[in-house]
Amino acid sequence: xxxxxxxxxxxxxxxxxxxxxxxxxxxxxxxxxxxxxxxxxxxxxxxxxxxxxxxxxxxxxxxxxxxxxxxxxxxxxxxxxxxxxxxxxxxxxxxxxxxxxxxxxxxxxxxxxxxxxxxxxxxxxxxxxxxxxxxxxxxxxxxxxxxxxxxxxxxxxxxxxxxxxxxxxxxxxxxxxxxxxxxxxxxxxxxxxxxxxxxxxxxxxxxxxxxxxxxxxxxxxxxxxxxxxxxxxxxxxxxxxxxxxxxxxxxxxxxxxxxxxxxxxxxxxxxxxxxxxxxxxxxxxxxxxxxxxxxxxxxxxxxxxxxxxxxxxxxxxxxxxxxxxxxxxxxxxxxxxxxxxxxxxxxxxxxxxxxxxxxxxxxxxxxxxxxxxxxxxxxxxxxxxxxxxxxxxxxxxxxxxxxxxxxxxxxxxxxxxxxxxxxxxxxx
Numbered sequence: 001x002x003x004x005x006x007x008x009x010x011x012x013x014x015x016x017x018x019x020x021x022x023x024x025x026x027x028x029x030x031x032x033x034x035x036x037x038x039x040x041x042x043x044x045x046x047x048x049x050x051x052x053x054x055x056x057x058x059x060x061x062x063x064x065x066x067x068x069x070x071x072x073x074x075x076x077x078x079x080x081x082x083x084x085x086x087x088x089x090x091x092x093x094x095x096x097x098x099x100x101x102x103x104x105x106x107x108x109x110x111x112x113x114x115x116x117x118x119x120x121x122x123x124x125x126x127x128x129x130x131x132x133x134x135x136x137x138x139x140x141x142x143x144x145x146x147x148x149x150x151x152x153x154x155x156x157x158x159x160x161x162x163x164x165x166x167x168x169x170x171x172x173x174x175x176x177x178x179x180x181x182x183x184x185x186x187x188x189x190x191x192x193x194x195x196x197x198x199x200x201x202x203x204x205x206x207x208x209x210x211x212x213x214x215x216x217x218x219x220x221x222x223x224x225x226x227x228x229x230x231x232x233x234x235x236x237x238x239x240x241x242x243x244x245x246x247x248x249x250x251x252x253x254x255x256x257x258x259x260x261x262x263x264x265x266x267x268x269x270x271x272x273x274x275x276x277x278x279x280x281x282x283x284x285x286x287x288x289x290x291x292x293x294x295x296x297x298x299x300x301x302x303x304x305x306x307x308x309x310x311x312x313x314x315x316x317x318x319x320x321x322x323x324x325x326x327x328x329x330x331x332x333x334x335x336x337x338x339x340x341x342x343x344x345x346x347x348x349x350x351x352x353x354x355x356x357x358x359x360x361x362x363x364x365x366x367x368x369x370x371x372x373x374x375x376x377x378x379x380x381x382x383x384x385x386x387x388x389x390x391x392x393x394x395x396x397x398x399x400x401x402x403x404x405x406x407x408x409x410x411x412x413x414x415x416x417x418x419x420x421x422x423x424x425x426x427x428x
Contacts, residue, residue, distance in 0.1 A: 024201035027151055028162050032208025034146075035139040035166035039209075040216050042116060042138075043131060046123035050294075053124055066290035071126070072282030078125025079278025082118050082334060086270040089114030094137060097335050098261050098420045101427075102168070102181065102378075104137035106160060109145050112138050118335040126293040127281055128325035128344075129336025132171055136337075139163040162205040169206030170213040172221065172390070178206030180382035221297075221390045223304035223347070228363040228394040236400055238360045239368040242353050243404035246346055246372025247411045249319070253327045254376055254418045258426050261331040265424070270333055277332025281325055288321030295336070296322070296344030300391075303344075307351050307362040315352030319345055330418065338418055342377050343387060346370030363392040364400060371401055372408045377418045381405060 053074060054065055063070045086093045091111025094100070107115070119134040143163035161182065168178040182202045228235075267273045285292055291299045303310075303318075310318075326341040350365030367388045374384035385405060389398055416426030 024158070025204055027147060027158075028166075028201045028204035029208040031139075031143050031147065031159070031162040032166040032169070032205040033212050034142065035163055035205070036170035036209040036212035036216075038139055038142065039131065039135050039167060039170045040213060042120050042135060043123065043217075046120045046131075049120065049124035054126075068286045071285040071290065071293065072279070075126055075278040075282040075285065076275050077278070078121060078127060079274035079276070079281075079332075079334075080271065081121050081125070083270040083272075083274035085114055085118045085121065086274070086333060086335075089117065091115075092270075093118040093335055094134070096420075096422075097133065097333065098257070098330055099422055100133050100137065101417075101419045102133065102136060102164065102337075102380075103185070104133065104140045104160070104164065106144050107137055107141040109141060112141050115335060122334045122336050123295065125278075126285070127278070127329040127334045127336065128292065128294070128296065128322060128341040129329045129334055129338065130295040130297075130340030132167070132337030132339055134335045134337070135171075136164055136167045139167045158201065161202050165202035166205040166209035168209075170209035172387070173210050173214055174390075175203055175206035175210050177383060177386050177390075178209075179203050180386050181380065182206075184380055184382050221387075222393045223301060223366065223391050225304055225307070225363045225366060225392055226361070228361055228392060228397055231364075231396050231400050234359055235361060235364050236403060238353070238357075238364050239400040239404040240407055242350060242360065242365050242368040243372035243375075243401075243408040244411060245353075246349055246369040247376045247408040248372075249349070250323065250342070250345070250373045250376035251412065251415060253323050254416050254426070256327060257331065257416070257418050258420055258424055260327055261420060262424055264332040273333045277328055277334065280328050280332075284321050284325045284328070288318055288325070292318060292322045292325055292344075295340040297340055300344050300347040303347055303351060304362075304366070307354055310351070310355065312352050312356040315348050315355055318348040319352060322348060338377055339374065339383075339387070342373045343370055343391070346373040346388070347391070349373070363394060363397060367392045367397050367401055368404050371405060375405065375408050376412045376415075379412065379417050381409065 058065045058070050091114055093114040094111050115134050115138055140160045140163040143159040147159040165178040165182050168181055169175040264273045323345045346369040347366050350369035353365040354360045354362040371384050371388035385401055388401055416428055419427040
C-alpha cells in the first residue's frame with residue numbers, strides 16, 4: 001500500500017539552490033552592460049552618419065533632403081557601400097541575413113567588425129530594417145569570445161543565452177521582453193529545474209542591459225496615442241478583425257520571401273545584389289515617401305502624432321510600401337532585423353483601419369495590427385503581444401490583444417516564417 005501511494009505521488013521539479021545561482025550574477029551583469037553599450041554605440045554612430053547623409057550633404061549639393069532623386073541615390077549608394085563590406089571584409093559580414101533570426105549563430109571574432117560596419121551603414125542609409133538581428137549576433141560572438149577567456153569553466157552554452165537576453169532587454173528598454181522571448185525558447189527545449197531558475201541569469205543580463213540603455217539613451221515605445229478606456233464589444237470585434245487582417249496581409253510577404261530572395265541570389269555577387277536592392281528600395285521610397293525609410297521607430301512616432309492627418313488611402317500606401325520595402329531589404333542582403341519595420345507596417349495598418357472606420361479606436365487598431373503583423377513574421381507569441389501592448393499606455397488593451405491573438409495565431413501557425421534555411425526554403 002505504501003509503494004502504491006508513493007508511485008502515485010506527483011513528481012516535483014527540484015529547485016536550484018541559491019548558491020548555484022549566485023555565481024551567475026556577475027557574468028550576467030557584465031554581458032548585459034557590454035551588450036547594451038554595443039547596441040547604443042552602433043545606433044548613435046548610425047544616427048550621426050544619418051544626420052550628415054540626410055541633412056548637410058544634400059543641402060550643400062542643393063538637393064532636397066527627401067527628394068525622389070536623393071532617396072534613390074542614397075539607397076543605391078548604401079547598397080554599394082554595404083556590398084563592398086560584404087565582399088571585402090573578413091567573414092563577409094556574417095551569414096545570409098535571410099537565414100538568421102533572433103536566435104543568432106556564434107560567429108568568430110574576425111567576422112564581427114564587418115557585421116557592425118554593414119549594420120551601421122544600413123541604419124544610416126535608409127533600408128527598411130532594424131538593428132536587432134545583427135546586433136544580437138555581434139553580442140553573442142563577443143560574449144562567447146570574451147566569456148570563454150574570462151570564465152573558462154562556465155558552460156559555453158550560457159554565453160549566447162545571456163547575450164541574446166541582454167540585447168533584447170536593451171532594444172526594448174525593459175527585461176520583460178527578454179524574459180518572454182527566453183521563456184518561449186525554453187518551452188521548446190528539455191531543461192532541468194524550475195522555469196525561474198533557468199531564467200535567473202538571462203533575466204539578470206536583460207535587466208542590466210535595459211537599465212544601462214535607460215540611463216544612457218532613455219528609449220520609449222509609447223506612441224502617445226489617444227487614451228483608451230474601458231473596452232467594449234465593438235473594440236473586441238475591431239481587435240480580432242484588424243489583427244487577422246494584419247496577419248493575412250503579412251503572410252503574403254512571407255510567402256513571397258523565398259522567391260524574392262532567390263531572384264536576388266541569381267545575381268550572385270554582393271556588389272550586384274545590394275545596389276539592385278537599393279534601386280528597388282529607391283523606387284518604393286518614391287511611391288511611399290520618406291516615412292517608409294529607415295527602421296521605422298522614429299517614423300511611427302510621426303504617424304501617431306496626429307492619426308487624423310492622413311486618409312485611409314494614404315495609410316494603405318504606407319502599409320503596402322513599407323511591407324514591400326521590408327521584403328526587398330531582407331531579401332537582397334542588407335544586414336538587419338525585421339521586427340522594427342514590421343511595427344511600422346502594423347502602425348500604419350492600424351491607423352488606416354481607424355481612418356476607414358471611425359469606430360475603430362486608434363490605440364486598438366495600432367496594437368491589434370502590430371500583433372498580427374509580428375505573429376506572421378516571427379511566430380513568437382509572447383514577444384508579439386509585448387511589443388503590441390507596449391505601444392499603447394493602457395493596461396486594458398491586454399485583454400483585447402490576448403483574445404485577438406487566438407484567431408491570428410490560427411491563421412499563421414504551421415505556415416512559413418520570414419526566415420529561410422540555407423537551401424532557400426522557408427522555416428516553419
